[in-house]
Amino acid sequence: MTSAPDGPPGAALGSLELAALRARQRAQQIEEELARDPSRFRVLTGERPTGPLHLGHLFGTVENRVRLQRSGVDTLLVVADYQVITDRDVAGDVRGAVREVVLDYLAAGLDPELTTIFTHSAVPALHQLLLPFLSLVTVAELDRNPTVKAELAATGGRALTGLLLTYPVHQAADILFCRANLVPVGRDQLPHLETTRTIARRFNQRYAGAEPFFPEPDALLSTAPVVLGTDGAKMSKSAGNAIALGADTDTTVRAIRSARTDGDRHITYEPQRRPEVANLLLLTGLCTGRTPQEVAEDIGGRGAGVLKSLLADALLDYLAPLRARRAELAADPQVVHDVLTRGNARANELADETIREVRRLMRMLL
The missing domain is CATH 3.40.50.620 (HUPs)
Incomplete structure (x- = not known):
């Protein structure tokens, strides 16, 4: 037909x-x-x-x-x-x-x-x-x-x-x-x-x-959720702002430390007004099973440095099994x-x- x-x-x-x-x-x-x-x-x-x-x-x-x-x-x-x-x-x-x-x-x-x-x-x-x-x-x-x-x-x-x-x-x-x-x-x-x-x-x-x-x-x-890269734009391989799943510890920590934030020391989860800070809170929450709001409340006025340090630890812990498995697979x-x-x-x-x-x-x- x-x-x-x-x-x-x-x-x-x-x-x-x-x-x-x-x-x-x-x-x-x-x-x-x-x-x-x-x-x-x-x-x-x-x-x-x-x-x-x-x-x-x-x-x-x-x-x-x-x-x-x-x-x-x-x-x-x-x-x-x-x-x-x-x-x-x-x-x-x-x-x-x-x-x-x-x-x-x-x-x-x-x-x-x-x-x-x-x-x-x-x-x-x-x-x-x-x-x-x-x-x-x-x-x-x-x-x-x-x-x-x-x-x-x-x-x-x-x-x-x-x-x-x-x-x-x-x-x-x-x-x-x-x-x-x-x-x-x-x-x-x-x-x-x-x-x-x-x-x-x-x-x-x-x-x-x-x-x-x-x-x-x-x-x-x-x-x-859309995960932003270290420059505040959408994470992308071509943009050079991504954290690769197989990256080593030093590369991961450097990328998080270089991530863009803003000048407000008090950490709040406001995706529209503070997208870069919100993204770091989101990633921390995804790695720890908490909401971004809970993470923000815990950090309060301690600033972006504390947030980045918290994210680095959480992300490294979250990715550790994946990275160990990847290294084992890559050896064969x-x-x-x-x-x-x-x-x-x-x-x-x-x-x-x-x-x-x-x-x-x-x-x-x-």
């Missing part, structure tokens, strides 16, 4: 704000469904291997992935090595970066027995989905994607490449190759996910008839190879099955 494409991705919502509202409203229902029957869900998530993971990754995404895998959700993590060149001319040491990311995953508690960890470049059938998927969206729709515009602006005036323009379609292939139905995202990634939903819907309408083949995945909207050169061999094999099985069914639905099988 063939039908004309429907409206542009996100047209039914009208705005990113409405998309976020819908995701928030759905979030509680999803959590309840996860608690009742986690086997109903398959999660796809991951990141580009552009450097080691940092505290923002740990508290923002990785700990939630560990939670999902432990609850019984089928979880797949893509280390998107092909996407490293989306916004740069030279890929650099991608192989080394992949290794560092996988070590961070394992040290943080992601278990290859429960979570499938694989690399983009090792799954050819995943990328075969790009051709039919690209036929389901227009250039105008891709050009309107606010996340693509934001990512283009972050490149510092580079020309828009075809790879960046079609980045949302690549992400759709990442998600739909394994027919994932749940994707943990931040609010700024909702337009990408809406493109995925649109592609799934249009494929089903054109080719699948009465029995939809691809799910229209839901967003598992992150409730994790075979660990990452074995994890990816296993993960790539499963990802290829899923992708091969999907592309065969896609070709059958499109009447391309001989």
